[in-house]
Amino acid sequence: MLIKTFAGTLALASVVLAGGAFAASGDQESIQQIQHIRNATVKVTYGETTFLIDPMLADQGAYPGFENTYRSELRNPLVGLPMAATDVVMGTDAVIVTHTHLDHWDDAAQKLLPKDIPLFVQHPADAELIRSQGFEDVRILDDTAEFGGVTLHKTGGQHGSDTLYAVPELARALGEVMGVVFEAKGQKTTYVVGDTVWRDEVVQSLERFRPEVIVLNTGAAELTGFAGDPIIMGKADTLRVHRAVPEASIVAVHMDAVNHMTLSREELADFVQDEGIDEQVSIPADGETLSF
Template sequence: MKFLSLALASVLALGIQTSANAAGPASTTTSIQQIRNATAKITYGDTVLLVDPMLAAKGAYPGFPDTYRSELRNPTVELPFDVGQVLKDVDAVLLTHTHLDHWDPAAETLIPRKMTMFVQHEADAALLRGKGFADVRILPAHVTFGGVKISRVAAQHGSAAMFQVEPLATLLGSVTGFVFQKAGEPTIYLAGDTVWTGDVRDAIKRYAPDVIVLNTGDARVKGFDTGIIMGVEDTSRVHALAPTAKIVAVHMDAVNHMTVSRADLRRYVREKALQDSVLIPEDGETLNF
């Protein structure tokens, strides 16, 4: 079974229960289910939040132009289960931004129009309202939904040098990260599509998250030798700053322009002896905290 891997061994060593090895009901109420790419379900008790849904079938879209392996079609893998299961029990959808690999036409079609939708700014809100979504909310600095406090954290989708180049700067656009908090439950920081910045560092110091979700696929655009999101070395950087936090590494093996795979990151984690801190969930896997 695919979960009987080094990644699962690391999880078991941490004492974190996954859906693949659970002998009974989870003893905790907070979980993250990796769906595919950057799509995840975060559950705090009875509140279920779906982040960045990309719901299309494998190969539905062309590769992103002027990026690494642009000849591949996206997504490069299927969802781990049907869309009905992805959307089951979801109370709200949160978008870090509206790039295709975080919000696609399939999600736009399949998510109920009455679903509560949280977005970063008016442009994204207008996009969703124009498609008929009735409950679109622009996230302030902090908001509470379903007993979960959600805070926005600044993110930067590429290097400073990239943002000096038009139209690349416009294409990369603005993005956001989220911090989720609930009394008596672990604090989760979902960094989103960002490179390492002072805002990321400050968020980790300010919120002292128990769990940090990093997009570590190191996506690349042509003409630059650094990524537009984090990569393997960022797991070490985050671990050094937050040594007791569990790092959940996602956004790999699903879209064309990722240069880091789960296998790559697992090798790095072994080399750096980070197995007790870095979790690399498979698609469909649930981590209970």
């Protein structure tokens, strides 16, 4: 079936656009765009400021599958980038790493990104790690920060259920994560939720910021032995988010690119159509750009 984009709310660019060189509309308003690259890697552009979020830039099959996860025999990434990795980096003003798992911050990104690029992380431990990789301008997003005319707000979440976090080894492996809310004058408030399941922290962020655009990681990734207990959102959570903020446009990503995802774009598209929310949920292909 066809995977729909928003009717009226979203104008989908029909060509893959590299870096910050987005095609502007004929009006004089500042642009706001989200380009889905692959996996959880997206570029968020507010006006003249472009953020690259969770860059995983390796070639197809560069890494072994994640141990003790669904389909761990497959190599990651499952698919190639839709453009050259250098084009992904082009036009980036700052990088946001929501956490340092390989599928959000990989060796290829570390090698390719300029070492002096501004880079936001969730806490001192991630800052220390990334500084040790040679990056010079690492900033901890404690609560709120300003960059390039954009206000960034740190949001919370949990990379799996309380059941998983009750197992010390799993709690250490899953670690801490963050999301980010973007605000700027004249722009629609955008919430990049990050690698979390449906949690009170997510509800609180939705209620506080009332985002008009929400980027969800919806691949329902699973660990071995915990079927049905995903470590990120899936179909049901997509519906929960819509019901919490029914006026918001949802952009669903983090599918079809790493081994432990159990939910595909096609399956999610069928679900949102069956639920009658396919006009509110966009499921972009790798490389597609959405304008708001």
